[in-house]
Amino acid sequence: MTADPIATGSSPAEPGAANRPYREVKDSHGRVYRVGETDRDILGHSRKLMVYLPWIAMMAISVSEYAYGSAEDTLSTAHGWTQSNTFWILSVWVFFQAGIAFPAGWLRERGILTARRAMFTGSAMCLVGFLALSHFHNVMLAILGFGVVGGLGSGLIYATSINMVGKWFPERRGAKTGFVNGGFAYGALPFIFIFNYAFDTGNYNEVLDLIGVYVLIVVAVCAFFFKDPPRNWWPADIDPLSYSGNVKSAHSLAKNPPAVRQFTPKEAIRTGMLPLMWITMVATAGVSIFGISFQVDFAKEAGFGPLVAASSMGVMAVINGVGRAIIGWLSDLWGRKTSLVFVIVVLGLAQFGVIWAGDIKNEWLFLFFAFLSGFGGGAFYPMFAALTPDYFGENYNATNYGLVYSGKLVSGLFGGGLGSMVVAAWGYNGAYALAGGVSMVAAAIALMLRQPGRNSRDALTAQPQPAS
Template sequence: MSTTSTTTSTAYREIRDAGGRVYRIGESDRDILGGSRLRMVLLPWAAMMGISVAEYAYGSAEETLSSVHHWTTTNTFWLLSVWTVFQAGVAFPAGRLRERGIFSARAAMLTGAVLAGLGFFTLSHAPNLGVAIAGFGVLGGTGAGLVYATCINIVGKWYPERRGAKTGFVNGGFAYGSVPLIFIFTYAFDEGNFAVVLDLVGVYVLVLVAVSGLFFKDPPKNWWPAHIDPLAHGRDRKGSSALLKNPPAVKQFEPAEAIRTGMLPLMWVCLMMTAGVSIFGISFQVPFAKEMGFGPLVVASSMGVMAVVNGTGRAAVGWLSDRIGRKRTLTAVLLILGAAQFGVLWAGDTGNEPLFLAFAFISGFGGGSFYPLFAALVPDYFGENNNASNYGLVYSSKLVGGLAGSGLGAMVIAAWGYHGAYSLAGVIALVAAALSLLLRQPGRERLRDIRPNPQPTSREII
């Protein structure tokens, strides 16, 4: 059976599949947005480019920051750890507020823009480490988290039938958007200009994110593009291949229900482990390259290559996962990430610069590509209506991974050296790959269990 309701002047109907899931069809993106839903890809992508600076360019700025503020290297990377904790930790509470109508997507973006900008202003003028932690770590991290979670969530809502490729593209901006700043922090960031540079970065982040966020708008709950039949999984038509490999969730899971399936906690553990490895590579590849005696061009290029591939790889695996399946793609990416840690270590030990850049390329691919896969897996498994909360729960694992990858990573390096740290990171990623094999969509044991409902009931509303 099916039900209907009216929230706009456009006719729509709600159809229910054999498992009871509701799809709202009939309204086009132009009916709701006044234009193409493509803007809900391009605007989030631009905003993600803006906030990427804090995480991916930080390693290149670390030396100057330590010198200017008289911090130890461990102090500097614990500051990044605090930023990561708040960037990841805000996703779930913000998601719950959005789903209850208390906090709109636009409000989340504008708030995030102000806080993220303030983070850089504080980092520029902080009189001590405590102020820097409060400003950059807490406020800046919270702002970046609001922007990140909102951008990822809104794309999945507007592209429920092709979320892998679209989410991957948007997620990629969070990495390669930092590339210009990586080179600026390496070649043109010193004790004489650091305040001006950081203030300009703060203005750039604030303006780019705020302007993008002004146009954010969520679709109605259960919305599905009218030109795609959500029930025809096996037919030869546009979108059917992606739907067959990654069928829609059997129902809309509340967070507590998603936790009880066991799959959400498993995703949390896998993401926590891989995020830690990824952040470790982002934080310490530049210091490792310097310690191995590589020149500044190779040092900056290795991080630039990592960021570019980290971002473009997200779009590529998103597209690939639409075609061969999200879980299969995720396992392959985690295997690559684990192997790359040993490769970076080997290249550094041998002093081979071309090989180091090659493994930086591979590490960058593995270290970013898993993010959009988890972002797409969550609504695939648990539905779109509560995705802000469900993905917020999964993504919150990054706060643990961030602490391990950056702050604890510095302590491991101090105790075991880079050999021990990179070896441990590689093993952790390989264990995460093994755990990913246990993932399965709740309520649907096998893909061949998918059956279209040939005669759905519906009710039309004008």
């Protein structure tokens, strides 16, 4: 492909940063790239900060989902709630956390909601959520406070953080997105220990209030530095047409070529690929949520002691996060679609492995398959987050990824609610077998994904070039 200059200009720099001219070039597919400006020209510092700050924010909000289960018993006793009450509080949280991604993206791409404002708003809403969980005995008020308001706040922070790193690393987004996404799981680990060993009916108000303040402060400080790159921006150290310059980026781009153009949400839907991604997200996230919801109960049902049951959940939470970073890095080497299919197959096989380990009463084997389930049950999230801009571009990624991620709305229903009905009807073995089958169907659907507008020959012609 040859460069086709279409515009030139000068970037408005941050205070203390250089004001460097840029130019816009067009490739053979018609996609526009804005080249010439470095990250320091725009931000005044390295774009690496746009990885670390979203990562810190994601770790801060992870307590809401991944540590909630460890606090349920104390909350039930303190407020007089039933197990069903606490289940619905989290289910509503998951619904609104996933549901806000698309409308938030729509508002961001129209300039109504900036990245900073989204983060500031989300941090305040998270504080309200924890205060509600702490002080409202009425379960409906707790659902409204933590489930609705807290869920919306966490969703704003999650969607903004994931979108931010994707925009700043269009040439090597897999590893960066996986790293940031991983914080949303293992960031909860300290709070899991707090809720298990230092959380009771005598101090639950103070603990929850302090956690809410902690989330507010951490996210708000990170938000202060959030800034989107200009539309169509491309890093100055690698040619977007020949992929020459940075060797690591060149290899990643050869495996994951950029979208042929910037697709609006309607255009992305019409390609047929976004609906396929949504269906795959629904099925895979449902299996993941099922595993998180029922693994401890199944371990107890199988006769394993409480230490094994708790350890299996701890293993799942840590590997769930670490696995996201690992598969993100691998996807830059293997290709995004190959990596996505791999993790979905691993997730499916792990469900059958859990059945086997439970049947033969082997604790170590059970922990091993809990490890695999945790890996597969988290690693697909950054793959969708990276695959969406790979297929449809960065300019409308906030809404496009919001549509894909909205599949988690449905997943929360059949992974938790319908999952409990299947367990009641078929037992744990039947439910886990069904989950494994659903995962394999999802992997088959993922095999059908194709980058819109680009045939396989296009990707093969884009080979890494030596550094200049």
